[in-house]
Structure formats: C-alpha cells, structure tokens
Amino acid sequence: MDAFYAAVEQAAKPSLRGKPVIVGGLGPRGVVATASYEARVFGVHSAMPMAQARRLCPNAAYLTPRFGLYRRVSEVVMGLLRELSPLVEPLSLDEAFVDLQAGGAGGGAGRWPAGAARAVGERLRRDIRAATGLSGSVGLAGSKMLAKIASEQAKPDGLVVIPPGTERALLAPMPVRTLPGVGPATAQTLRRAGIATVGEIAEAGEAELVRLLGRAHGGALYAMAQGIDERPVVAERDAKSVSVEDTFDTDLTDRARIQAEIARLADRCVARLRAAGRSGRTVVVKVRSYDFSTLTRSETLRGPTDDPAVVREAAARLVEGVDTTAGVRLLGVGVSGLADFTQEDLFAQAGAAGLPGARPPEPAPPPAAGRAGSGRETEAVRHWLPGLDVRHTRYGPGWVQGSGLGRVTVRFERPGSPPGRVRTFAVDDPELEPSEPLPPWDGQVSEPAIRPNVMSSSEAGAPAPGTPSP
Template sequence: MRATASILHVDLDAFFAAVEQRDKPSLRGKPVIVGGIGGRGVVSTASYEARRFGVRSAMSMAEARGRCPHAAFLAGRFDAYREASRIVMERLRELSPLVQPLSLDEAFVDLAANPDFDPDDLESLVVQLRADITERTHGLTCSVGVASSKFLAKIASELNKPDGHFIAHPGTELELLAPMQVTAIPGVGPATAERLRRLGVETIEQLRALSLDELTRSLGTASGRSLFHLARGEDDRPVEAHREAKSVSVEDTFPVDIADRAELASVTDTLARTVARRLRAAGQSGRTVTLKMRRHDFETHTRSITLPGPTDHPRVITDTALGLLAAADVTGGLRLLGVGVSGLTDWVQDDLFSEPPSDEDDTAPLPRRAVRHQPERTWVAGMDVTHTEHGDGWVWGAGLGRVTVRFETRLTPSGPIMTFADDDPALSARASAPAGTVEA
C-alpha cells in the first residue's frame, strides 16, 4: 500500500445523458434516457432526473418507459461522446503520464508518476481538475476519488456523487470501509452477497472478522483471498497506461440456479447485445465469441467459436452465443452466464455477412458494414440535423413518414419544434459539433 493518496479515479456523471442535456437546452434539468429505443432496447445511461423514478443502466427500455414515460428517450450519439471523452483524457494526461482509461467516461491516474506531484497540494489539484473538465467540456461534471490504491480511489469517487470528490488519506481506510455494505466491493454480486449473509456478514467490517480460511472455504480460493484483502483496503494493482483490452465481456450471477433453456436463452441474448454495445462504444470488433457457464456445483465451463472475420454486430454475436448455449448441458441449472468477445481489432470486415440486419437489431447504432443496406434517410431520436431554412437542431421523433425536429443547439436557447415530411430535401443529418467549437 502507498504511503500517500496518489491514485486518482475520475467518473463522469451520467455521461451519455449529460452530453445530451448539454447539447439540447430543452432537456436540461429533465429526465433523459439514452439507449436502444426499439422494442428490445436497453438503457445505456439515465440522467439523475430519470434515476429518481427508478430508471437504471441495463434496464429494459420498456420498463424504463413504464417508470418514467415523460422522459426524453434518445438513441445516442457516439461521436459526441468520444469527443467529450477525448477532451477529458487529454486533461488527465496533463496530471500524469500514467492514465488508464476504463471506458469513455472513467479512468485511473497515477499522480505519483508525475515528478512535480505534491501530496500537500492534493485538494487544490482535485478542485482545479473538476473545474477544468467542466470548462473544457462546456458543462459536464465528474466525480473524483483519490486514495492509496485503485480499489479505494474508486470507492472514494462514489462517496460524493454527483459533481463532488473525496480524498481517502492513508490511515483512514479501515474506518472508511467498515460501515459499507459488502456489495460496495467489486465482484460481490447478489449470489456472493447472499452467501456472505448466511455467514452473518452484511458490512465490510463484519467481513473483516472472517478469517482467510473461512472465506476460501465458503467462496473458493480466488474469491475468498480477494475479499480478505479488499476488506482491509489492500490492493497493490498498478495503474497501467495504454492498456489494450484483450476482450469485452459481461456476465450475470443469478440469485437461484436457472435450468430453463428459454430463460437462459433470454439472458444470453441480453448479455450478447450488451457486449455488442460496448464494442461499438470502444470502436472495436472481435472474432471469437465465448460463452461462460458456472454450474450448480460451481464448476465453470467455457465454449468458444472463432468467426471468419471480426464483427460488432449484435445479431451475429447473439446468434453465435445462443448456438453455444444450445450445445451445452445445463442439467441441474446454471448459477452464472457470461458472454465475451475476444480477438479485438478496430475494424469490421465489410463482406463477412451478406444478409442485412433485421429491424430488431436496434440496441446499438447500425454496424459500419450494414449502412449501405439501409434507407438513405433514417431519422432516430436525438440525432443532429440541419434545415436549410431553420438551421440546426435534433430529431425529437420520427415515424409514419414524418420527422419532428427541435431547433436548438448547445449555444442557443430552447428552440421551437417543427414537423416535416421524412423525405424533405431541405432536411439533412449533420455531424455533432466538437465540444470546443462555437456553433453557428
């Protein structure tokens, strides 16, 4: 463990939704939900106004609409998100050469890698960082945690969210962690939390009372050892700059074992589509699809298929994962399912699959290889457009041969709403304006 609080964790607040609110004045202070807007879509990010109604990431869009029907439901603009992320990561690299991005909106920074770092000036450094990020991104906010390890820095960044910071000074770690629920520890999901509850453990302080032997007997060697050390704030993982992801994966641990194939297929479908969205967000694709299964007796098995070329298409990944599930023995039930894609690259092979995607593949933007198969003019909620007479705006909604546009930009007041024929030659899509530019 470090003698100083020198690992910083930055997490942009409700990032995708916040970018939309920044660029669309009429949505500021109102519920905004970003994700797949079709019937099978899921929530990617919800603004804090929407979270008050119980909307959360990974929730089905149908449930989100039921909980918060008056929200703005937007498909997302990844060019705008990547540009805002680039600005933030550039600012972080001014602090240190060791910056480890975890996603577009989250990163670790090793402050000690900067020879000019002064631990006594930490408070002003963090305050200035947050102010600079807000200024350079034209209004986005972030939450920051600083501590002696990556684990504690991430914990600290959650304590004063949103738009706040917390510094966990060395020597305060045990006191800070003690009252927290065990679910605050990364990797402690519902199943692990239930196992710990049966041992009389709900808080990290109670977890700390268990011996290493008790934890490894109950949870297995790897999990037991990890929890033993994290409960004591012990984490020696370094910040790794320029670390390239070897795979993108997501998994779900169930409160009770599932043996029903239809239910397992539904879970696999959701996991595969989530992986596809994450690949798109990272601008990557992959060749090998892997299904991970943990049986009722805790035995873990994986099955993989390597495709002829890389893909980021949700249906291709889903169908491949479902094929792997169909060939698997699920007798006795599964307690965990995971889907991953590896063999990553930053391109998609154009002619890998000749069949165009179905209309159901709406949980993420269309893959690059499929754009040519789509109608020339496709309007989705939230996209940036321009009109030769009325100027710049964004799509409020579309359907039945019509498209409704609100004419406003980040630098204008909330604007008027007008409806046009969806083939109006005066209306066209436009690129998102970079966060540092002045729009006309």
C-alpha cells in the same frame, strides 16, 4: 463523469437542460444506458428495461445513444488526465484511474500531502468543465478500490479525499458488495455465514474467509476489507477481441433475414477492427434464442485478417449450423486472436487478381429495412431516431424529437444556443438531412482548454426529458 451520456445530451440540446433525459435502446427490448439525475428521482437507473423506465418517467426525453460524440468528449477528458500522469487506466468512456505519484505533479516520491492531492483534484474538475461544459466527480485515496469508493461518494459534481489511516472506519459499515469481486453469488455465501458488511468480513478473519471462498478469493477479500488494495494502475490494456451484437424487437425466424443480419454485423465488426488497426484469426458468432439460452460458435482461420468478405463468409458458415427455427432474440459477431498485421486470404487475393477457379468477392448485403444507417443509407430508409442530428436547408442544425405516421418532429437548436423552435416535416422532405453531431462545447468555448489535471470517475447517464409525440 456525472451521468455521462445524458449530460452530453443535455449540454448539446439546450431545451433538455434541467429535465429528465434517458439514453438507451428505444425498442420494446431496449435497456437504459444512462439516466440524468432528474430522471433518477423517478427511480430510473442504468440497465433497467426501457419499458419500465417509460412507466416510471413517462415525460422524460428518450434518446438514441450517439457513441461517436461520447467518444469525442471522452478523448478530451482522457487528454486532461494524461497531462496529469502517464499512468491513466480508462475503465470506460467516462471513468478512469490515474496514478498521481507517477505524474509527480504535486507530491514527488512517496505519499502525497492530502492538501496537494485535493488541489490537483479541484483543478481537474475546473479544467473538465472548461473543456467540455460537463461535470466530473473526483475521488482521491491511496488505492484504486478506495479511490473508486470516494468518487462514488463525491457524485454528483464533487470531490472526496480518503486520508490514510481512515480506511477501515470508512469501510466497516458498507455492504459487502462494495468490494471488488463480490458479486451476487459471493454475497449470498457471505450472507449465509452471517456476514453482511465489510466490517464483518474483517472481523471474520482470513481463515474463515478462505474456508468459505477459497484461498485466493478469501484472502483478497480479507485484505480489501482492511483497506489494502495493491492493484497497480495499468496504462494500456490490450484488447483480446472485437465484437458487435444486436437485440431485435421481434424474434427472427427467417433464415435469409438471419444471414443478412449476420453479414451486416460482420461488416460492423471489421470496421471496428480496422479502426483499431488490428486483424484477427478467430471468428465468433453468438446466438441468443427466444428463451434467453445463448450459444457461441467459432472458426479459426489460417491467419489473421481484416477482410470483411472473409469474416462474413466464416460467420455465415457458423450460423448455418445453428438451429434458429424457434426464434432468435440476439445475434453477435466477434473476432479474437488479434494481431497488428494481416495475412491476406489467398482465395480473396486470387479473386481480386481474376485467377481461374477463384471465388468472386461476396458483395455486402443491403441494410435491413427499418434500420437507420448513415449517409445515403439513412436517406433511403428515412427512419429518424429520437436524439439524432439533422440539418435543414432553411432552418439549420437540429435534432429529432420523434417520428411516426410519415412525419418527423425536429427541434432546431445547437450547443450554446437558446432552446430552439420545434417544426414538423414529412419523413422524405428533401431539405432535411442527417448531419454530424456538434460537441457540447460548440458555441461555448472556442477551443477546449487542455491543461494538467487529476483522477476522475464517472458513470453512465440517463435519458432525456419530454420527447413530444409527432
């Protein structure tokens, strides 16, 4: 999918279409999750510090991510891919590999004719646009590595086929970082040896690469430099852990606040665990200090659990043993050792039954001030984040453009409507409420057209343009 998060926001917010949009963390330490193509013209890209993005593109719309909505759109796209083949390997919400041969939709056994593959790819792109209103780019090739490269070349909103026999000529001038498994350290090792392109890797020979990088890594890179990638498309990847983390705008030093944040993160982690229908045996806490040094602590329970009280207590014990006096920049809570069943905590069971000597269940802590939640929690805090959905009793659905000084600015529009009018309210206006996001196809297509399709790649998008000050 093309600039996925930003594209979803532009499709759902008519006033942002054709304008620079940037999605990500909006605090002083936030980073860009994705930027629209209009914002990329100014040099903004994903993983860039948000403060730098604001300097490069001050008139963009800067929006808080709405991951629930992005997942809904992603499910529609992945459904189209699974109509094409049972072998679909999602890499993220907006990118996946599809094994066309397993689907047998156009080539049957053996190689696909390039024309048949192209026809399936074009049909996929049409179906994605019809179902979601968004564009995707498709790369078709004989291996995962080459299909990924083709999809990047196809961006935005295009299709590229790499015919068999052309792989080496295509790869030769590309930088070594193009190949999977070549990170900064490997690239530096190759550069010291005078190897800067994929063609030079192939010319160096397997023996030289094994000498430089070791047998496994050197041999794999030599094969890939010649266009050989035997990795299969894997339909199901079993998650090994579930975790959540937050970076704070200012370093935390207060122990009570740190414990409250750990408890809140533990509850979020368990909610995600339960949503996946899993339980876990090991609780992990991550602490990043003011100087970016990071440590983790873990505790293994007697059996798998999805009880929030059990995870909160374990996380609290773990963070209690960490020195946080110098300041904490990031906290995280995770659960690993996943299982599909739960061995209930005996003490928790005893507490629920009111047995003598049992621990009473620990109540969930109140939300930290200044953090937006959902439902009544959001209403109490009245912290309106740019990009989030609202509904007004008189004016209907809209989204927050900005807030501050006790006021909140809302643009009233919805997917498929003309650009809407902007109005400003007091942050505690009783007629203004948080609401569920409307999908980008709302008002566009009566029903997403889920029809068979191909293999697609995507990327994280960028923030939205021109968020006015309140």
